[in-house]
Amino acid sequence: MRLHLEKRPQPSRRWTDLSPLLAVVITMLAGGALFALLGKNPVEAISTIFWEPLFGEFAFYYRPQLLIKGAPLILIAIGLSLGFRAGVWNIGAEGQYIVGALSGAGVALAFYPLDAWVVFPLMIMAGALGGWAWGMIPALLKLRFGTNEILVSLMLVYVAEQLLAAMALGPMKNPDGMGFPGSRNLQEYPAAHNADLIAASGLHWGVVAATVAVILAYILLGRHVLGYQIRLSGEAPRAARFAGVNPGRLILFCLGASGALAGLAGMFEISGPAGQVSIDFNVGYGFTAIIVAFLGRLHPVGIALAGLLMALTYIGGEIAQGNLGLPAAAIQMFQGMLLFFLLAVDVLTNYRLRLAPRPETA
Amino acid sequence: MTLKSILTGAVMALGLGTTAAVAQDDKTKVGFIYVGPIGDGGWTYEHDQGRLAVEEHFGDRVETVYQESVPEGADATRAITQMALNGADLIFTTSFGFMEPTINVAKKFPNVKFEHATGFKTAPNVSTYSARFYEGRAIQGHIAGKMTESNIVGYIASYPIPEVIRGINSAFIHARKANPDVQFKIIWAYTWFDPAKEADAATALIEQGADVILQHTDSTAPQAAAEKAGNVISFGQASDMAEYKPSPRVSSIIDNWKPYYIARTQAVIDGTWESQQTWDGIGPGMVGIGEITDAVPADVKEEALALKASIAAGEYHPFTGPLKKQDGSDWLAEGETADDGTLLGMNFYVEGLDAEIPQ
Numbered sequence: 001m002r003l004h005l006e007k008r009p010q011p012s013r014r015w016t017d018l019s020p021l022l023a024v025v026i027t028m029l030a031g032g033a034l035f036a037l038l039g040k041n042p043v044e045a046i047s048t049i050f051w052e053p054l055f056g057e058f059a060f061y062y063r064p065q066l067l068i069k070g071a072p073l074i075l076i077a078i079g080l081s082l083g084f085r086a087g088v089w090n091i092g093a094e095g096q097y098i099v100g101a102l103s104g105a106g107v108a109l110a111f112y113p114l115d116a117w118v119v120f121p122l123m124i125m126a127g128a129l130g131g132w133a134w135g136m137i138p139a140l141l142k143l144r145f146g147t148n149e150i151l152v153s154l155m156l157v158y159v160a161e162q163l164l165a166a167m168a169l170g171p172m173k174n175p176d177g178m179g180f181p182g183s184r185n186l187q188e189y190p191a192a193h194n195a196d197l198i199a200a201s202g203l204h205w206g207v208v209a210a211t212v213a214v215i216l217a218y219i220l221l222g223r224h225v226l227g228y229q230i231r232l233s234g235e236a237p238r239a240a241r242f243a244g245v246n247p248g249r250l251i252l253f254c255l256g257a258s259g260a261l262a263g264l265a266g267m268f269e270i271s272g273p274a275g276q277v278s279i280d281f282n283v284g285y286g287f288t289a290i291i292v293a294f295l296g297r298l299h300p301v302g303i304a305l306a307g308l309l310m311a312l313t314y315i316g317g318e319i320a321q322g323n324l325g326l327p328a329a330a331i332q333m334f335q336g337m338l339l340f341f342l343l344a345v346d347v348l349t350n351y352r353l354r355l356a357p358r359p360e361t362a
Numbered sequence: 363m364t365l366k367s368i369l370t371g372a373v374m375a376l377g378l379g380t381t382a383a384v385a386q387d388d389k390t391k392v393g394f395i396y397v398g399p400i401g402d403g404g405w406t407y408e409h410d411q412g413r414l415a416v417e418e419h420f421g422d423r424v425e426t427v428y429q430e431s432v433p434e435g436a437d438a439t440r441a442i443t444q445m446a447l448n449g450a451d452l453i454f455t456t457s458f459g460f461m462e463p464t465i466n467v468a469k470k471f472p473n474v475k476f477e478h479a480t481g482f483k484t485a486p487n488v489s490t491y492s493a494r495f496y497e498g499r500a501i502q503g504h505i506a507g508k509m510t511e512s513n514i515v516g517y518i519a520s521y522p523i524p525e526v527i528r529g530i531n532s533a534f535i536h537a538r539k540a541n542p543d544v545q546f547k548i549i550w551a552y553t554w555f556d557p558a559k560e561a562d563a564a565t566a567l568i569e570q571g572a573d574v575i576l577q578h579t580d581s582t583a584p585q586a587a588a589e590k591a592g593n594v595i596s597f598g599q600a601s602d603m604a605e606y607k608p609s610p611r612v613s614s615i616i617d618n619w620k621p622y623y624i625a626r627t628q629a630v631i632d633g634t635w636e637s638q639q640t641w642d643g644i645g646p647g648m649v650g651i652g653e654i655t656d657a658v659p660a661d662v663k664e665e666a667l668a669l670k671a672s673i674a675a676g677e678y679h680p681f682t683g684p685l686k687k688q689d690g691s692d693w694l695a696e697g698e699t700a701d702d703g704t705l706l707g708m709n710f711y712v713e714g715l716d717a718e719i720p721q
Contacts, residue, residue: 058447065440165552169522169720178482178707180523185462273436279521279552280459283433315440321429322444328399328431 005351015349020295020306023342030341031334040324048323049316049334056319064202066311068273072097072265074210074307076289078217079258081298085221086230087237088254092138092153093262094286095160096131100263101270102167103130105277108192109172109183119191123267124205131263132256134160139255143248149255161282168279183277186270194272206268210307213261217300226253262286291339313338390631392416392623393450394428395441397457398555404580404600405554405617406430409456409479412619419624423631434459442467446474452630454623455479458523464488475635477626480525482706484637491622494643495525496532496705497673498615499576500680501651501666502597503533505613506574507540508662509595516567517548518560518577518584522719524708526578531712532680533576536669538714547572548717557583568594575610585611595657602652613666614652621647641702644674681705686713 028050032042053062076093083090090096104127111119138152172183186192197203221227233240233250241247265285274281292310296302317331394413398406413426427450432441438460445453446467454477455464461481468476468488476488484490506515515537519526530548537544547570549563560579564587567575575596577584582603588594588610596606598614622640629635642648651670654663672678683694688711694700711719 058444061443061447068436162552165521166720178524180458180482181521182459187466269436273439275435275462278434278459280434283435283437318429318437318441318444322393322427322441322448325427328429 002356004354004356005347006354007351008349011349012352015345016297019345019349020297020302020342023295023338023345024309026341026345027334027337030337034330034333035326038326038330040326045320045324045326048320049313049331051316052319052323053312053315062315062319064196064200065315066308067202067207068204069314070307070311071204071206071210072269072285073289073292073310074304075206075213075265075268076258076262076286077292077296077303077307078210078213078300079261080289081293081296081300081303082217082220082230083254083258084234084293085298086233086250086254088251089150090135090138090153090255090258091150091290092134092156092286093258093289094282094284095153095157096134096259096262097266097269097286098157098160098164098282099134099266100127100131100260101266101274101281102164102172102277103127103263104267105172105183105186105270106167108186108189108271111191112184112189115191117191120194120205120271123192123271124264127263127267128260129263131266132260134263135255135259136252139252142251149251153255157286164277164281165279168277168281172277174276181279185275187272187275192271194268204268204272206265206272209264209268210304214300214304221300230254262289291335295338295342310335310338389422390420390424390452390627391448391450392424392426392627392630393445393453394426395432395438395445395453395455395457395460396428396430397432397434397459398580399430400428402555402580403582403603406456406580407601408617409454409619412623415620416623416627420627420631424627432460435463438463439466442476443470446471450474452477452627452635454626458525475626475630484639486637489626489637489639491640491642492525493617493648494641495615495617495649496528496680497643498649498651499529499532500536500673501670502576502613502615503536504540504669505597505654505658505662505666506533506576506595507537507544508665509612509658510537510541510544510574512571512573513541513543513545514571515544515546515574515576516564516570516572517546518563518567518575518579519548519550520554520578521552522550524706527711527719528705528708529578530715531708534715535680535685535712546715546717550720551579553579555580557581560584561587564588564596565591582606598652604652607653608655609657611652611655612657613654616650616652618647618650644670645676687711688713688715 028046032046035045036042080090080093104123107123107126137156138149141147141152142149168181174182174184194204229245232243233245292303292306296306313335320326321328396406396409400406400410413428416424417426429441432438442453442463452475456479458480461478461483464476464478465483465485465488468485472487478488478490480492481490517530534546547567549567551559551563553559560581561583564575564584568591573594575584575588575594577599580600585596585603585606588596589606594610595612596610598611600617602614602616603611654666679699681700683698684696685694687693
């Protein structure tokens, strides 16, 4: 007898829904084993990561932090999921996030110290436009020259990082900063500050935008012809062509929309929680959002949940570092396992395990 | 009073209440926020050595906690807050980029003391501390000037901030004094720690003829590149990097935070802690000069040690006139020494450097 994989005629719905949960459980087990090998109590470590931020002693502080950490992930992942569904692979959300942030901050710094309500809406527009424009580069290159959008969008992340450093050291440097790099702190410029809508709740405009994005993406994919075209292109590209889907327009839309959303996420971050243009402003939201998109099954509601889960592992992981002395690398490994096991369990969506007699060999 | 401010007050009161409760514990809790991993072999490694020294010195009277690889920005704010919430009495934030987060968190925890490395913003419960690394650079510059045969010294710089520019100027002034024909080639790596980038920079400098490599980045990758090239000398940065002795590493600048961390912890225990700005050099022992190896000729070594002794004794200031700025304008008159304000905001090169500060 041997174990063998048999392709399902259709992907299993049950496994599609179950596999993220199963992946979380396996991650907890494997992560627990890892923590035990490091000489920590695995039950305590896992419960610190998942329980402490939500219901622990200082949950009043950590719960808002979940929104702050989760909002940009969800906002970016929603955009990415549109493209991923259509087979358009934007890997460069990190770069679009940076350029969106720089565009938004640029508007704020240009208006400083003008105190007018119009500044913040203009920053939002600039943020979205900046991200959109950065996303258009791989889109147009792909349409015009057939370049690979995966490579181009990824490379543009490094270009954006250099741009960020140049801005923090040059044009956007705080004139009152004694020559040190970094812009003015936007948190101290009320007209541009993306403050919590209710104090200390973590609920800033980026959270609102993420919620709206989830709802709009849900409607788009479920009810709108464009959403139908996106799904069709991803699932059956040939059929999509026969159905009159214009692949060029779809590429422009997917890269543009995901760029704009990533740009918005960057703008809300730089005007709120981060506060200033600094060399190390970006911390990898654009890459983590790829995990979030897949963990959420490329479904808007799933992405919202996955984004919050990812935020939970970040914040819980930090608490475990501080309280239990777990090394940062162990936490990163724990997060990596989540995607790894998800992909592994996903096999069961398309295949079923069968015990088959050993085939007769000739 | 708006709803917003009432809520803020309530949340803060809650936060402070719990902190006070935890702080009842008679052990003094000291927290450290690190920008890199404790195994970086450079900057963060030395701060962690300082933490271990605190533990060893005070034994059961203190408890230390740390968080490594903390990104600068919103994540730093959370990491610092978390430490304060968990009852830390004293928190060292060990990177320039933690300045704004430290100040923000300090406002919410007036009973917790904060110490921010290399920044310039203070508060009643926030001190700053940094080391006069430029004093060590003077000694490196002297050795570099004497040792180079190609007359080209390569310099791996991190970011064009005053700290780094000060180091370049100090090294250059003393290299020129030792050897009027010396030239500096500078590569900006735009990172504090990235072994791959640092190795590329070192290799590029060596290919341009440099036979001495100075680095203001924290990994040992430039040392490895110098070793591979052969006939190139280098200097350990932040940490001794002794594994590359006796050559290419011929000496080093060692950050020694131990005495400072022990003193400040003692001040918190005694209740004598006050906000201050500390900028110490070779004299008080915050900047250490690693062993000068036998790869350096005995007379050069002797001169270098004499230079070190005169700086430590306060007899000699590495920025002593006559000095001109790069554009030829006068900076310091004969015998005049630079004031700390100018040094802290230094944004110009001295005369003779054939390079531009990136903008």
